[in-house]
Amino acid sequence: xxxxxxxxxxxxxxxxxxxxxxxxxxxxxxxxxxxxxxxxxxxxxxxxxxxxxxxxxxxxxxxxxxxxxxxxxxxxxxxxxxxxxxxxxxxxxxxxxxxxxxxxxxxxxxxxxxxxxxxxxxxxxxxxxxxxxxxxxxxxxxxxxxxxxxxxxxxxxxxxxxxxxxxxxxxxxxxxxxxxxxxxxxxxxxxxxxxxxxxxxxxxxxxxxxxxxxxxxxxxxxxxxxxxxxxxxxxxxxxxxxxxxxxxxxxxxxxxxxxxxxxxxxxxxxxxxxxxxxxxxxxxxxxxxxxx
Amino acid sequence: xxxxxxxxxxxxxxxxxxxxxxxxxxxxxxxxxxxxxxxxxxxxxxxxxxxxxxxxxxxxxxxxxxxxxxxxxxxxxxxxxxxxxxxxxxxxxxxxxxxxxxxxxxxxxxxxxxxxxxxxxxxxxxxxxxxxxxxxxxxxxxxxxxxxxxxxxxxxxxxxxxxxxxxxxxxxxxxxxxxxxxxxxxxxxxxxxxxxxxxxxxxxxxxxxxxxxxxxxxxxxxxxxxxxxxxxxxxxxxxxxxxxxxxxxxxxxxxxxxxxxxxxxxxxxxxxxxxxxxxxxxxxxxxxxxxxxxxxxxxxxxxxxxxxxxxxxxxxxxxxxxxxxxxxxxxxxxxxxxxxxxxxxxxxxxxxxxxxxxxxxxxxxx
Numbered sequence: 001x002x003x004x005x006x007x008x009x010x011x012x013x014x015x016x017x018x019x020x021x022x023x024x025x026x027x028x029x030x031x032x033x034x035x036x037x038x039x040x041x042x043x044x045x046x047x048x049x050x051x052x053x054x055x056x057x058x059x060x061x062x063x064x065x066x067x068x069x070x071x072x073x074x075x076x077x078x079x080x081x082x083x084x085x086x087x088x089x090x091x092x093x094x095x096x097x098x099x100x101x102x103x104x105x106x107x108x109x110x111x112x113x114x115x116x117x118x119x120x121x122x123x124x125x126x127x128x129x130x131x132x133x134x135x136x137x138x139x140x141x142x143x144x145x146x147x148x149x150x151x152x153x154x155x156x157x158x159x160x161x162x163x164x165x166x167x168x169x170x171x172x173x174x175x176x177x178x179x180x181x182x183x184x185x186x187x188x189x190x191x192x193x194x195x196x197x198x199x200x201x202x203x204x205x206x207x208x209x210x211x212x213x214x215x216x217x218x219x220x221x222x223x224x225x226x227x228x229x230x231x232x233x234x235x236x237x238x239x240x241x242x243x244x245x246x247x248x249x250x251x252x253x254x255x256x257x258x259x260x261x262x263x264x265x266x267x268x269x270x271x272x273x274x275x276x277x278x279x280x281x282x283x284x285x286x287x288x289x290x291x292x
Numbered sequence: 293x294x295x296x297x298x299x300x301x302x303x304x305x306x307x308x309x310x311x312x313x314x315x316x317x318x319x320x321x322x323x324x325x326x327x328x329x330x331x332x333x334x335x336x337x338x339x340x341x342x343x344x345x346x347x348x349x350x351x352x353x354x355x356x357x358x359x360x361x362x363x364x365x366x367x368x369x370x371x372x373x374x375x376x377x378x379x380x381x382x383x384x385x386x387x388x389x390x391x392x393x394x395x396x397x398x399x400x401x402x403x404x405x406x407x408x409x410x411x412x413x414x415x416x417x418x419x420x421x422x423x424x425x426x427x428x429x430x431x432x433x434x435x436x437x438x439x440x441x442x443x444x445x446x447x448x449x450x451x452x453x454x455x456x457x458x459x460x461x462x463x464x465x466x467x468x469x470x471x472x473x474x475x476x477x478x479x480x481x482x483x484x485x486x487x488x489x490x491x492x493x494x495x496x497x498x499x500x501x502x503x504x505x506x507x508x509x510x511x512x513x514x515x516x517x518x519x520x521x522x523x524x525x526x527x528x529x530x531x532x533x534x535x536x537x538x539x540x541x542x543x544x545x546x547x548x549x550x551x552x553x554x555x556x557x558x559x560x561x562x563x564x565x566x567x568x569x570x571x572x573x574x575x576x577x578x579x580x581x582x583x584x585x586x587x588x589x590x591x592x593x594x595x596x597x598x599x600x601x602x603x604x605x606x607x608x609x610x611x612x613x614x615x616x617x618x619x620x621x622x623x624x625x626x627x628x629x630x631x632x633x634x635x636x637x638x639x640x641x642x643x644x645x646x647x648x649x650x651x652x653x654x655x656x657x658x
């Protein structure tokens with residue numbers, strides 16, 4: 001077949017460009033616009049340059065929120081990834097049990113964020129919540145509104161409850177795609193269960209795990225509704241994560257300039273971490289290719 | 293090293309088998325001798341792979357016994373049977389190098405590293421993989437991957453037999469030749485029992501000393517490629533082996549004459565006696581297309597047939613004929629005249645096979 005070269009075909013991407021401009025680029029530019037100016041009203045504004053950025057980067061409360069955010073995201077990844085793989089490995093492979101397990105595992109994913117927050121808010125109450133009441137009856141003075149450790153543990157538990165299923169489902173589909181011959185060959189090669197996991201299952205899961213980890217990282221880094229409903233960011237600011245700080249600043253205090261600068265920094269952090277992670281994984285695979 | 297015996301072995305995938313059709317393997321007895329190169333030949337779905345998986349222990353037979361050197365191994369899992377199996381699609385461990393792939397079966401049983409190295413180097417040398425040892429197995433070509441799969445079977449010195457389940461399906465035609473020769477070489481060098489499953493008669497006959505032809509869950513004939521060609525035991529073998537397959541004519545004897553449809557056949561006394569003796573009504577005469585004498589002019593004892601068309605295949609032609617309402621194929625070498633319109637056929641007696649109820653019956657040719 002003859003390939004026709006016609007650069008006018010570039011015009012075909014015009015509708016897409018317009019759509020993206022309208023829905024993403026222009027709003028983003030508004031944010032950029034706010035971040036470099038101090039706007040009083042429609043006619044009064046001053047150019048501030050990098051002032052907001054400097055202020056934001058040096059704000060101790062925000063620095064603390066960033067560290068808290070990283071601690072949270074890394075913790076839930078460290079729990080959800082191995083747990084998700086584990087669940088995927090023990091999920092039944094066929095029959096009605098497989099369907100039942102799939103439905104059960106999918107359930108938490110279908111619940112909206114703020115509903116999850118409300119469920120756990122009630123669940124952890126000392127008077128009527130099953131968990132809160134039980135823990136107190138067992139003699140532990142569990143209280144998420146006064147004890148930061150309790151609040152943290154509960155938020156992590158809640159996120160694990162809500163999102164481990166995603167990793168489990170991704171891994172389950174990855175495991176299903178491994179042909180039987182691999183397991184048969186492994187039996188004939190007398191491989192141990194661990195060797196089967198290490199050399200057959202885990203390598204085949206790499207791709208779905210990259211997707212899973214990226215999704216979970218971005219998601220958890222932007223977590224808002226669940227902790228907001230559960231703890232409101234407290235006690236003190238112990239569970240105030242980045243998006244909540246941002247919302248307080250932008251909506252609560254109407255500090256549009258600083259919040260715009262902060263949004264951009266927030267966006268760049270996510271972009272940077274995601275890019276580093278993705279490049280690292282892809283490089284690992286490339287090294288494999290070269291036989292290093 | 294082992295002699296593999298299958299004793300009244302049968303297998304079904306159904307919980308309550310009713311009829312013989314429900315069995316993937318119908319009751320059979322078979323012996324694979326130590327050190328032989330065997331092929332298991334048959335069409336798709338005839339139970340070849342099932343049989344192979346039963347031997348390797350991936351499947352447990354519904355009834356009967358599998359014996360290695362006289363010892364029942366039914367209960368033993370594959371890892372305890374010292375059997376290697378190469379699958380249709382190459383199975384390699386992606387993240388490992390070729391060296392680690394080959395070393396894997398040895399390391400799994402904690403072989404000393406010095407011994408592992410020795411064995412891997414030896415096998416890599418035989419399979420011509422030495423220069424690839426440091427590469428990641430993931431990036432090999434299909435034939436190299438399949439060589440690695442085979443290598444994992446060869447590397448173990450305790451292996452009693454290697455089973456091949458259509459191992460060359462994904463390999464390019466030219467490379468098939470090389471790999472098949474390599475297998476043969478390996479067989480001669482290590483004297484390991486090898487069972488090679490395939491649906492390709494050429495592959496079977498170039499690899500194996502003896503071929504077991506399977507049909508509907510049974511081994512219908514076990515013999516050398518020559519035996520399968522010259523004296524097929526079952527109509528299916530006649531039809532499946534050879535290209536084109538054997539001709540079969542439904543015949544009956546009446547008034548001392550053998551009839552095929554409305555045509556009287558010119559056949560010897562021995563053939564006629566055998567047909568008259570048969571008690572079944574399912575009687576067939578089989579003759580290979582290669583053995584039909586085709587004449588363009590009337591000959592003594594020739595039966596006249598209609599020539600439908602001829603197919604020129606280069607060094608020979610296939611002539612499609614109708615004899616007494618029954619179709620026949622004959623193979624004609626390029627130096628012979630290809631008949632048109634009418635032809636006169638002769639069936640040499642010693643080339644005729646008589647099949648009663650699909651199985652071959654001996655003919656006494658005097």
